[in-house]
Amino acid sequence: MNHLKELEQESIHIIREVCATVENPVVLYSIGKDSSTMLHLFEKAFWPRPVPVPFLHIDTGWKFPEMYKFKEKIAKEKGIKILTYKHKANLNPYKDGRTYTDVMKTQSLKEALDFYKFDAAFGGARRDEEKSRAKERIVSVRAKGHIWDPNHQNPEFPPVYNTNIADGNTLRVFPLSNWTELDIWEYILQEKIEIVPIYFAHKRKVSLVNGIYISDDNGQEKTVRFRTLGCVPLTGAIESTATTVEEIVDELKKSKFTERITRVIDFDKESSMEIKKREGYF
Numbered sequence: 001m002n003h004l005k006e007l008e009q010e011s012i013h014i015i016r017e018v019c020a021t022v023e024n025p026v027v028l029y030s031i032g033k034d035s036s037t038m039l040h041l042f043e044k045a046f047w048p049r050p051v052p053v054p055f056l057h058i059d060t061g062w063k064f065p066e067m068y069k070f071k072e073k074i075a076k077e078k079g080i081k082i083l084t085y086k087h088k089a090n091l092n093p094y095k096d097g098r099t100y101t102d103v104m105k106t107q108s109l110k111e112a113l114d115f116y117k118f119d120a121a122f123g124g125a126r127r128d129e130e131k132s133r134a135k136e137r138i139v140s141v142r143a144k145g146h147i148w149d150p151n152h153q154n155p156e157f158p159p160v161y162n163t164n165i166a167d168g169n170t171l172r173v174f175p176l177s178n179w180t181e182l183d184i185w186e187y188i189l190q191e192k193i194e195i196v197p198i199y200f201a202h203k204r205k206v207s208l209v210n211g212i213y214i215s216d217d218n219g220q221e222k223t224v225r226f227r228t229l230g231c232v233p234l235t236g237a238i239e240s241t242a243t244t245v246e247e248i249v250d251e252l253k254k255s256k257f258t259e260r261i262t263r264v265i266d267f268d269k270e271s272s273m274e275i276k277k278r279e280g281y282f
Helices: 005-023 033-046 065-078 093-116 131-133 180-189 245-254 272-277
Strands: 025-028 055-058 082-085 119-123 141-143 170-173 202-209 212-215 220-225 238-241
Touching: 005 033, 005 119, 005 170, 025 033, 033 055, 033 065, 033 180, 055 065, 055 093, 065 082, 082 093, 093 272, 202 238, 212 238
Parallel strands: 025 055, 025 119, 055 082, 119 170
Antiparallel strands: 141 170, 202 212, 202 220, 220 238
């Protein structure tokens, strides 16, 4: 069996199993390539019926304009329900540093999950992205307050997944756990999945900040693309000439660096991914 087909079937099985055993699931939608792949898998999992699970976008207000435009387009074309939640604090990433990430992302996510009373949240995180993500179960338990303790998780024996949880606990579910960045792009190529255009090489004004190209209207124009998407001042670009999915796949096969090298927040020791995850970040 084709490698991508095996990954697809595993993910669809996880989606169906969890949706059949929890009361109020949601899919976290970050608008990026992994979210687009997740949406495609959910469509396949429930075809020919419409996707019965809502999607949730935690909006910081600082995403790329192209991302917001793409979100509106996809919601309309796919007919899916996308809930948008934004923290009332409205902090500035240029001024508020770690507080911004905690309040606008972590606290906003926890507030949204509590507000809608979701008991299971699907996300597109992959184990190859960052070392703390590799500690996650596919079906991961969150204690009260959405706290993650990697030392207190249910045993997991795929393809059997334990969705039983104590009162007050919730689940985070990662159907893409066994996928890699290259798998995602090869699947996007195979399935012809639409993605945000800034994943492709384009001319953009950027400034070099700590070795990372950050979007800057006053910067120098370069031909770049984004390997991962997030808030504008926290997401770096790479120099690239890849203007098609085929060219991105070829580029990745030659790359020696993880996509996370372009995420500014990953290099802040005080707000490392594992610390953020323990506090409730996805």
